Amino acid sequence: MAMAKIKKGDTVVLLVGPKEQRGRTGEVLKVLPKENKVVVSGLKLAKRHRKPTQDNPQGGIDTFEAPIHISNVALADPKTGKATRVKIVADKDGKKSRVAAKSGEKISG
Template sequence: MAQKIKKGDTVVILSGKDKGKSGEVTRVIRSDDKVVVSGVNVHARHRKPTQVNPQGGIERKEAPLHISNVALADPKDGSATRVRFEERDGKKVRIAVKSGELING
């Protein structure tokens, strides 16, 4: 089956501490059904100083979210929408259910 959410899509977070936020998908992990969204689900890890990183400090990194906790942002108004597949001009394309707009990519 084709992917409903792809790298580069703008998504809205549906649940968790970042509910309501939106961001761009930077990575899709298909084997675990997870996505990494920029600026969302940021975790901090305290690092000791090492020879490679003599400063040490706090390392902030986006952690993966389960794909069921995100929804594609509607291209028209940015609200959460589901994705439908249609065939247009012999090509399979993604359509936003809420507005009927074509989704790029």
């Protein structure tokens, strides 16, 4: 079984997008492995105009987090908070864990 490099609950850094968006961090809310996308809180907010329905008689504009391709985010280093790659390291017992490539810090989860 392959170990995922980015999981739900991880803090990630946005690598692409407009200058004011780049470098922002957020927590992963959902991972969509079949589409290679993640949903991150507070990043890539989209708006959808909704017509009034029986469930939502008011209608209006919904704001929600849209999925981002996984290649456009990087895990935040637990030590510095900057973007880092992830290494998967096995300990003496053969148990695998995720480690930040820049600082060598163990990533929780």
